[in-house]
Amino acid sequence: MKEIINRTLSGVSAGILISLGGSVFLACENRYIGALLFCVALVCICCKGYSLFTGKVGYIFEKHGKEDFSVLLLGLLGNLAGTFVGGRAVRYAFSSYAEKALEMCEAKMTQSFWETLIRAAFCGVLMYLAVSIFKERDSALGIIFCIPVFILSGFEHSIADMFYFAASGIVSVEALGFLWTVILGNSLGALLLPILNFADKGRAAGSVGERKRKKHKR
Numbered sequence: 493m494k495e496i497i498n499r500t501l502s503g504v505s506a507g508i509l510i511s512l513g514g515s516v517f518l519a520c521e522n523r524y525i526g527a528l529l530f531c532v533a534l535v536c537i538c539c540k541g542y543s544l545f546t547g548k549v550g551y552i553f554e555k556h557g558k559e560d561f562s563v564l565l566l567g568l569l570g571n572l573a574g575t576f577v578g579g580r581a582v583r584y585a586f587s588s589y590a591e592k593a594l595e596m597c598e599a600k601m602t603q604s605f606w607e608t609l610i611r612a613a614f615c616g617v618l619m620y621l622a623v624s625i626f627k628e629r630d631s632a633l634g635i636i637f638c639i640p641v642f643i644l645s646g647f648e649h650s651i652a653d654m655f656y657f658a659a660s661g662i663v664s665v666e667a668l669g670f671l672w673t674v675i676l677g678n679s680l681g682a683l684l685l686p687i688l689n690f691a692d693k694g695r696a697a698g699s700v701g702e703r704k705r706k707k708h709k710r
Contacts, residue, residue: 496566499543503567506542507574507651509533514575514655515582517643518589527640530652534635538626543567545675546651550620550682553690568675571651579658593659600653601666608648608670609677615647616681650674 513533520526537544545568552564583590603611618638625634642649653674657667 496562499563499566500570500573502541502543503545503570503572504574504577505540505570506537506544506567507571507576507654508578509536509542509574510544510571510651511575511578511582511655514652514659515578515586515589518582518586518592518659523644524640527643528636530643531632531636531639534622534639535632538623538632538635543570544651545571546616546619546649546678546682547623549679550616550624550686553683553686572654575651575654576658579655579660582655583659583661590659590661593656594661597653597657597660597662597667600648600656601662601670603670605673608673609680611646612648612650612674612677613681613684614645615642615649616678617684618642618647618681619649619678620682620685648674648677650678 510533513530516529516532517523517526520529534544534547536542537547543563543566545564548564548567552560579593583593600608618641622634622638625631650671653671657663657671
């Protein structure tokens, strides 16, 4: 039970930080500056090791045991709770942010399923790159470049969208369907590079094995 609580709270913490990133984006008149400042959310999440669904789902291909799925799903639940609280708080305290969030979310709702899925998949690729570069290179450069790219390109990030919808006040079956589509797209995009990399490694290993067999025959 303690592990369940800790994993969920880690997700809540990540959701609150995403809410802060979303808030500064809504606050900025200049979307380029807002997109850059949004990076503070993911930098802090990575440095603190909080559980952000879009940062972890790409690794489920490599490690997919029962505990790994537990971390991922409880983190997603926590992300939802954190962004809901953050979004409702922002809606109460900053009416101008709520109005901007409403305008953004109404526009999002006009997208078709495939438009949303593709936008979310591209975001998933960038999120995987941002987090993997941070982990493998101990560098925030991936975050600083990848996050503004997905925001300015109009790609969909499921956890950020949870915050925007909470701030907008939109609660509907359609909104829920939109968010699930974004979650699916983020997941597919985040898994794309790990799967391709695994396939490439498999081909490379097969080529090495074939060369060794030919050499042995000689």
